Amino acid sequence: MKNMLKGLGAALCVALPILAQAPADAATPAGAGAADQALVQRGAYLAQLGDCAACHTAPKGKPFAGGLPMNTPMGRIYVTNITPDAQTGIGGYTEADFARALREGVAKDGHNLYPAMPYPSYAKVNDDDVKALYAFFMHGVAPVQQANRESDIKWPLNMRWPLMFWNMAFLQKGAYRDKPGKDVAWNRGAYLVQGLGHCGSCHTPRGVAFQESALDESGSAFVSGALLDGWFASNLTGEHNSGLGRWSDEDLRTFLKTGANRHASAFGAMTSVINNSTQALSDQDIAAMSAYLKSLPPVGGNGAPAYTYDPQATKVSLDRPANDAGARVYTAYCMHCHGVDGRGFAPMLAPLAGNPNVLAKDASSLINVTLNGTGDLVINGVPSPFPMPGFAAVLDDKQIADVLSFVRAGWNNGAPAVGAAEVAKLRQSTQAGR
Structure with a gap:
């Protein structure tokens, strides 16, 4: 974005x-007693x-x-x-x-x-x-006592007065009000997701003035997925492939509390959200957020039927990896964690078969996590034992494109291939200054 x-x-x-x-x-602050x-x-x-x-x-x-x-x-x-x-x-x-x-x-x-x-x-x-x-x-x-640091943004883009007009156009003032006809849990979940949880800030596409395309479920684009600083923040609607359509309520609650479930594991900025925020929330609030998110209708699908697992074609390719460049890379670097069958060892090692991040139209997150790995999930003070390592120093752009294309096609995933130019672009933007 x-x-x-x-x-x-x-x-x-x-x-x-x-x-x-x-x-x-x-x-001195008021009421400092x-x-x-x-x-x-x-x-x-x-x-x-x-x-x-x-x-x-x-x-x-x-x-x-x-x-x-x-x-x-x-x-x-x-x-x-x-x-x-x-x-x-x-x-x-x-x-x-x-x-x-x-x-x-x-x-x-x-x-x-x-x-x-x-x-x-x-x-x-x-x-x-x-x-x-x-x-x-x-x-x-x-x-x-730590002084704030000025931004590196140069004049005139560092001027802030135009933001007054941005606020006039896009800021909707007023605290959340319960929606009639919805139960207590749904309204609590809506308040948390739309308000302090600010899920839409990352997961909702932006307009030409960088405004969120929707601020609640009344807009179809709300939390339908968006590109954010080299990561694609996932679709949180009921879309059945790249969204939450195949996730049960228990799946979603487990993910918010632990960062992993049978479908996927958190990575990128979501790791920080799990570590610093959602794992500490009460079971009641987690259930409310899940109830609200699971109520959102599907948005952003490509018309494909709901994912079903089929390992046969991929198994043949892996049996003879010399015939497929992506399979060769997968066999050498990925298979021991994610399995010959692509199902991983959830929740500690994420599945690739049917993973919503694999099925997403935008492959940015897959490229980024393959290049740079991800930080540790730390649940109740215990780091995850098998964080995803980065392969930027090990694999070139074509090898990463090949293996991700293999994964996105494998096990009946049916997602578009990845090009070496896409990998090169993200490598340049994410490796700068490292």
Whole structure:
């Protein structure tokens, strides 16, 4: 969802949270006495639900102190310090200041935030939850004096005043309201998915001005899958091949709690979501999110029938790997983890047969994870024993294209082939600066 954006649209790239820098002369926060610990604890839970730590904590950095770099087509931006430090963080923010930044994308000093901060989603957060989040960030987070770093974006693209007009066009103000005719679990799930969970920020396609094409289920494009910084955020609708149509409610709840199930394993940015957010959610909230997502009608399919497993043609190819370049690579590098039958050893080693990420029309995630591997899933403090390694230094562009084409065709997957040029493009963009 980048590369073709120019001007204002380009300035809006990246779909992950970032709060603004507080002015250097920020005052002591309002109500800085003893906080209601129950409120602080609730705010801590909500901050996990919003996955705030994933973006506002740099690798090996102090919690919420910022500094994490994010790439955009115009240059690099750096997430900011949202600890209660009065000079470099948000210690001078009142609850009203905090609510305005969270839900309207306007900082204490009046400047507009980039929609890298998903305030179009956070606009739906209700007042009680805003109050709890404010209590947590003011009284449950240790202040860190760490100055914010200016972005690398050059003038005039670094100007923020055009964002006022973007907000006029695309920001829908107002907290979520329960939908009549839907039960309590569905409405809770809708509130979490659309609001603090901000699932649409990554999983919904973007328009020409980089706005989300839909903010809830009333728009057919909502969470139907989108390209995000070299990864394809999966289709979360009921589409039966690349979406959740073949997943049971239990499958989805298991994935949100552990990052893996019989269909797929988390990788890329979703690893961070599982590690920092969804595994910590209550069973009730996980069930609500699953109920809502499983209610979404199918969108984005190519008209193909629902996937059915058929190993015969692939088995013949693997029996004689010299006849197929992709099969040769698979036999040498992939088969021991993902199996001759393509079914892997779920949930520890992901299946490739029928995997929604394999069946997706956009192969970016497959290319990216093959080149660069993925970070560890860490569930209850225990890292996954078999993370996907990167093969950028081992396999050339053609070999990766060959093996992914083999996988996408194998076991009746029936997905389009991958070209070496696609691999080369992602290699260049993801390996830069490594």
